[in-house]
Amino acid sequence: MSRTRTRTALLAALALVGGATGTAIAAAPGDVGAAAVPCTVDYQVQNQWDTGFTASVTVTNHSAAKNAWSLKWSYAGNQQITSAWNAKVSQSGAAVTAANEGYNGTLATGGSVSFGFNGTYSGTNAVPATFTLDGVTCNVDDGGGGPTDPPDPDPTARVDNPYSGAKVYVNPEWSAKAAAEPGGSRISDQPTGVWLDRIAAINGVNGGMGLRDHLDEALEQKGSDELVVQLVIYNLPGRDCAALASNGELGPTEIDRYKTEYIDPIAAILADPKYADLRIVTTVEIDSLPNLVTNTGSRPTATPQCDVMKANGNYVKGVGYALNKLGDVPTVYNYVDAGHHGWIGWDDNFAASANTFKEAATAEGATVNDVHGFITNTANYSALKEENFTINDAVNGTSVRQSKWVDWNRYVDELSFAQAFRSQLVSVGFDAGIGMLIDTSRNGWGGSARPTGPGALTSVDTYVDGGRYDRRIHVGNWCNQSGAGLGERPQAAPAAGIDAYVWMKPPGESDGASREIPNDEGKGFDRMCDPTYTGNARNNFNMSGALPDAPLSGHWFSAQFRQLMANAYPPLS
Numbered sequence: 001m002s003r004t005r006t007r008t009a010l011l012a013a014l015a016l017v018g019g020a021t022g023t024a025i026a027a028a029p030g031d032v033g034a035a036a037v038p039c040t041v042d043y044q045v046q047n048q049w050d051t052g053f054t055a056s057v058t059v060t061n062h063s064a065a066k067n068a069w070s071l072k073w074s075y076a077g078n079q080q081i082t083s084a085w086n087a088k089v090s091q092s093g094a095a096v097t098a099a100n101e102g103y104n105g106t107l108a109t110g111g112s113v114s115f116g117f118n119g120t121y122s123g124t125n126a127v128p129a130t131f132t133l134d135g136v137t138c139n140v141d142d143g144g145g146g147p148t149d150p151p152d153p154d155p156t157a158r159v160d161n162p163y164s165g166a167k168v169y170v171n172p173e174w175s176a177k178a179a180a181e182p183g184g185s186r187i188s189d190q191p192t193g194v195w196l197d198r199i200a201a202i203n204g205v206n207g208g209m210g211l212r213d214h215l216d217e218a219l220e221q222k223g224s225d226e227l228v229v230q231l232v233i234y235n236l237p238g239r240d241c242a243a244l245a246s247n248g249e250l251g252p253t254e255i256d257r258y259k260t261e262y263i264d265p266i267a268a269i270l271a272d273p274k275y276a277d278l279r280i281v282t283t284v285e286i287d288s289l290p291n292l293v294t295n296t297g298s299r300p301t302a303t304p305q306c307d308v309m310k311a312n313g314n315y316v317k318g319v320g321y322a323l324n325k326l327g328d329v330p331t332v333y334n335y336v337d338a339g340h341h342g343w344i345g346w347d348d349n350f351a352a353s354a355n356t357f358k359e360a361a362t363a364e365g366a367t368v369n370d371v372h373g374f375i376t377n378t379a380n381y382s383a384l385k386e387e388n389f390t391i392n393d394a395v396n397g398t399s400v401r402q403s404k405w406v407d408w409n410r411y412v413d414e415l416s417f418a419q420a421f422r423s424q425l426v427s428v429g430f431d432a433g434i435g436m437l438i439d440t441s442r443n444g445w446g447g448s449a450r451p452t453g454p455g456a457l458t459s460v461d462t463y464v465d466g467g468r469y470d471r472r473i474h475v476g477n478w479c480n481q482s483g484a485g486l487g488e489r490p491q492a493a494p495a496a497g498i499d500a501y502v503w504m505k506p507p508g509e510s511d512g513a514s515r516e517i518p519n520d521e522g523k524g525f526d527r528m529c530d531p532t533y534t535g536n537a538r539n540n541f542n543m544s545g546a547l548p549d550a551p552l553s554g555h556w557f558s559a560q561f562r563q564l565m566a567n568a569y570p571p572l573s
Helices: 172-180 211-222 255-270 289-294 304-312 314-327 347-362 414-426 458-468 558-566
Strands: 009-011 023-025 039-048 053-060 068-074 078-085 090-094 095-099 112-120 132-134 167-170 195-196 226-232 279-284 332-337 375-376 435-439 489-495 498-502
Touching: 039 132, 053 132, 078 090, 095 211, 167 195, 195 211, 211 255, 226 255, 255 314, 279 314, 289 304, 289 332, 289 347, 304 314, 314 332, 314 347, 332 347, 347 414, 375 414, 414 435, 414 498
Parallel strands: 167 226, 195 226, 226 279, 279 332, 332 375, 375 435, 435 498
Antiparallel strands: 009 023, 039 053, 053 112, 068 095, 068 132, 078 112, 090 095, 489 498
16 A cells, blocks of 8 residues: 655656556646646545555645535546545546535635545556546646646655554664663563654753764664654643643743744754655654643633643644644654543544644644644553443443543544544545554553453443453543553554554653652643642542652653553563
């Protein structure tokens, strides 16, 4: 499976997927003669098997804004479309018409819209050669501009899933700490994320490795293979407005410093031709955009700090700027943080979060094509799959949704949430081919406390609490959780719509200090990291469930690391 990605969605791939391939490229807006190209179409075969295929189409309008649109093409073979999403698709013989849905009819000048479909075929599955948007031929210069010869294809076009067929970078600094723990050599060769959590981290802190050091080491590890480097972009102004433990160095209004002193230098390093053979996955701003949905306004979980960040727009601006600048680097794959099921899985948060992500992905010059996918559960503990109960179960006529644990959430685990949220994101305008990452570094919940079957049918609470793998006191508990274990090992393409399971949060690095510790890193003391804390509205006033004697966030926490190994599921050998 492959997918060519371009930021401006200007490729019309004329690929004979079953045989030889070729590509025709339209002029980009701003190029010589670009104004004469009325529209461009990017038609991509996402997946293909013996009798069927899945495709995505992105249409970009270079003419006057539209309130409705209709795209037409004809197949040279016997392709038949069987189902579609984000467009009303009809077919008569070889002729296909795709018209807008009610929610995506607006197509601004320079704007894009995407839809996808499934189809059948036999023989070859040639991509259509001609597309018309409202009767006007796309991808063709009508003579109103200058030279019409297309540029050469981009030799660094992005692949569909950067993790497929690739090794993933092992951070030697984390690996050494892991190997130094008793039994740590069992996992010290696992790939983890490199966190760029302050400006100084770009060049290295306290003699440690900087970004170039990691990329140089990645080239050594790569050899002749493909290799992914995982970076966490994490330094927004007013960072983490609802959790003091991971506050950052930049104040709420320091958006210009974020752009010029943080994002710009990172983008410049990643664009160095020296690193052109690496696949660079960026996880963009953990714990930021969901806060604008759940922790603002009149909600009981609101904080003054989050209200400030929503009012000044610097979370949206910062994420948009990062996506734009990093997305300009052909080898970068941007994945935006999407919280986790225990944060935005409720009806009030689900669709609203997708809309907020779309707002950020179209801010500061970014487009949805700068987003390769999303990541869930980063630095969290939500179980990957709850196998002893489902959201559709009921006990004595009472729905699982009414249990104290689920509390009316629509989802009980990360996999079901990530797959459903991916569909929601596509419905608001993200590319139909986006992939999801799920952080499984601390959600294994193994050991002797792991249930072996459903709970008792006495009540819906005994049923859920007796069977759930996630042994936290409350799903809102997030800091250094007692009883947690390592989850699934990193792997590519483990489930439908999932690009990879990853360990973006390095196991053994603290979530936050369990008491106040003076520091020069901008990190505060959050009572959710204090094991004696009795909670707040975000965890329904339950105990925090945090481990004692924890250091500052990001610092090595030996006791936590040993617990994660002891409770790993699948177990460590």
